[in-house]
Amino acid sequence: MYRVWNFITTYSVLLISGALIALIWANIDAHSYHHFVEYPILFNDLIGLDLSYWQKAYGSDAAHFDTGGAAKVLTFHYLINDILMALFFAIAGKEVWEAVALKNGSLRGKKAATPLVATAGGMFGPIAVYLGLAAFLGSDVYDAVSRGWAIPTATDIAFSYLVGRIVFGAGHPAVRFLLLLAIADDAAGLIILAIFYPSGDLAVEWLGLSVAASAAAFIFFNWLPRRMDRGKQERPASTWVRQKLSFWPYALAGAISWFGFAQSGIHPALGLLPVVPAIPHADRAFGIFAEAEKYLHDLLNEMEHALQWPVEIVLFFFGLLNAGVTFNAIGEATWLVLAGLIIGKPVGILLFGWIAASVLRLGLPQGMRIIDLVVVGFIAAIGFTVSLFVASVAFDPGPTQDAAKMGALFSFSAVFLSLWAGKLFRVEKQNA
Structure with missing residues (x-):
């Protein structure tokens, strides 16, 4: 339990704290919060938002700033989401690259077949639920929210790993299965961001x-x-x-x-990904968050661990600058994102996982049951970080984006559903 709590304190507290501060601030004084988020740091001609777009978003107070004839403006929000979050995605990309490229990578060979098929279910299920329910609500709703179809496909790898250890125990094969699924989900998410959400x-x-x-x-x-x-x-x-x-x-x-x-x-937040494979790396990996990786002295692992605290600080500001939505922003997009996550994820992962394990006879890890896929699905429904990020790029600032972000925040309810499902299906915890 100490190691689980240590993981919470080194990753989760700052991110959650930033999100909670943002929620409280936005609901007390939405005007000052909005101006804090979009505050202009630097007017220039190279990086940032187009000046006209920023002026419209910032409102009448934009006239108080001397732009000096610049074409772009580097805002606080752009600094975090578009520049510094590149460090976060670089670490995610490093784990994906290790899993795919290294000789003993976790996403290579037959052992990865069922998690990869289940990952597809964890993508298609949420998309089907999100777009299906949106179409059921009518063409106006569908047209307004359809661009957000990728929001519920996300899985927050860190929170999911944490909850998986709590529900199954660190030694249960389902935790390894969940980790493989989350890494593959990250890989698919990076591709979706690059192709479907250009800047x-x-x-x-x-x-x-x-x-x-x-x-x-x-x-x-x-x-x-x-x-x-x-x-x-x-x-x-x-x-x-x-x-x-x-x-x-x-x-x-x-x-x-x-x-x-x-x-x-x-999207520039993906801009460091091409460099990751270029960095010297030992031909071995112990998996994300593994203690043993701290003792690998190849340059890529040293860079990753040197970035740990800077990335955690970045995630605090990411939560602070993205989670500030007012409670009256709850709307159709909120429930669609939430339904996609807590219905589409478990159903998709169960269905595709069953097809892979039983119909295609690819099997499950020894000690893991088919019914455990339902619990894995609920855990994978914790979208939070990545769902918030996708919501911020899928929609322009406004009511629909705020409603979608609220759905991403509400995905924390999947934690309680995971604990309930673990009890209901009599998961036997296996500690390492």
Whole structure:
């Protein structure tokens, strides 16, 4: 139990605290909260929101700022959501890349087949429920909310992992199954964000800049030193690069890649993903949040753990700047997001998981039952962080976005449904 509580204190408290402060602030003084979120940090011509868009969103008080003829404005919200959240998605991308690319990656081979099929159910189920109910409510509602179809597909990997350990116990095979599902869900979510929620018109040439920066970092600071060290046990070239240059070449490549994404029309929060595979990495991984990874001294793992506290602070501000919705914002989008998560997720994961395990005979991990898929589905219905993020990019600021965000916040109810389902289906906890 100590390790579970330690995980809560190192990840969850800051994020939840930011969200709670935002909820209270927005419901006490929505005007000051809105101006805090959209406060202009820097007027410039390179990064940020288009000035005209910001002026409309900020309201009449925008006239009080001297823009200096700039075309763009870097707001507090843009700094967190579009720039610093790239660190969060880079860590998520690192786990996905390890799972797919490494020789013993958790998403490779037959062991990953059933979780991957169940992940598909965890995506299609929420989409079907969300859009189906929206269509049932009428064309006006459907037209207003249909763009938010991806919001309930998200699974908050950290909170789900935490609740899974509480419900099943750290040693239960369902926890590993849930982790594989959540990682695959993250991978699908990153693809959805890139394809279906662009930040502007696609400009392929700017993506070329991102790819070129990542490729150059890999060739000159990873592949070439290792090639020069062939047959040399001391590995002088690799050692020199590591000791003298450290992470800086990859930080520079990351900045260039982020700028390329920002100009390309793909959401810039994904801008660090191309650089992740370029960073030197040992051919082994122990899984997300594994204590053993702290003792791996390859550069990628060292960078990930060095970013732990900065990312947690970023997540505090993410909660603070995105969860501030008034309770009167509850609307159709709230219930559609919530229904997609707490109905679509468990049903989709159960159905597709059963097809994979029984019909396709791919099986389940030893010690895991088919009925455990229902409990896994409820746990995976905790959307929170990623659902909030998708809601912020799916809709323009306004009532529909606020209603969708409220649905993402209400997904915390899945915690209680998970505990109830665990009791109902007599889950036998297995501690490590």
